[in-house]
Amino acid sequence: MRDLSLHILDLVQNAVAAGGKNISLLIEEDEKKDFLTIAVKDDGKGMTPDFAAKVKDPFATTRTTRKVGLGLPLIDMTAERAGGRLDIASRPGRGTTVTAVYRLSHIDRPPLGDIAATVKIIAAGCQGIFFRYEHRKGRNVFVLDTKQMREILGEEVDFGESAVMEWLDGFLREGLLALDKTEG
C-alpha cells in the first residue's frame, strides 16, 4: 500500500463487510505530541476477544475465498515501523474500533495520501450506511457527515450521482485545504 489513505479505505471496507450501519473515521494530526491517529469505528457484528487478539496475524480471517487476510497485518506492520501501533477493541454484536497510531515525524510513516479521494468513494458508495469523517489538525476540525447530507438531499437521491459527487469532491478538497491554511 502506497499511503495511509489506502489503508483507511481498507479499514472502512472491513467495517462495511462486518455489517456496520454507522461508521466513523477520525484522523487526528497532533504536531505537539507528534502523533498521527487513525480510528475507524463501526456498529457491525464485532469479534470475540480471542479472534480480535490474533487478527493481526495474516492467517486469522473469516473470509472463505482466500486463506489469509491482509488488511490488518499490513497496517500493523506499517504502524510498528513508524513508532506506533495498531489497537483493536471489539465486542461481539456491538461493534469494533480499530485505531492505528503513528509517530507523525517518523521517517517511515507513510504519507496520508489522497484522503479526499478515499472519503469521496466511501461516501458515494456506502448505500444504506451513515458515514462520518472527522479530521483534526491542531485546533482545526473538518467534518463530513453523510447523515447531514441525507437530511438535506432527502431519501431518494443517490450519493453516487455525479452532481453529488462533484459537490463531495469540492467540499472535501476545500475543507482539507482549510485545515492546513489556518494552522498556527
Add this chain to the structure above:
Amino acid sequence: MKSLEELKKLREKLQSDTKLRAADGIKVIVGMGTCGIAAGAREVMAALMEEVKKRGLAGVVFQQTGCIGMCEKEVLVDIILPGAPRITYGNVRPSDAGRLVAEHVINGQIVKDLVVAKSV
C-alpha cells in the same frame, strides 16, 4: 467555498431535473478488498465515476464490495444493466474506464477482452 448551503441548492436542482434518467437501475460495483485496493481499485472507481459524470448520465449507482477470491485478476469491476446478466471485468485499469462506460453502460455492448465472468 463548497458549503452545505450549496448542497441545499443542489437538492432543488436534482428534484426539478426532468432530464431522462436513462441510466436508472445500472449498477457498477468495484472490488475493494485489500487486494483490490492495492491493485488500484480506488483509482479505477474514480475514473469510472469521472466518465459517467463527463457524459452527464444520471442514475448510475456505484457500489463497493470485498474480495471475491480472484485476487490475481484485481481490479475487478461488475457492471449490471437492468434485465441483463452481471458481467465481471478483470485486470481493469483507469484507462479502461472510457471504454467500459461508452460501450457497456451506454450501448449495452460487452467489452469482450476484459470479461472474466458472467452470471445471472
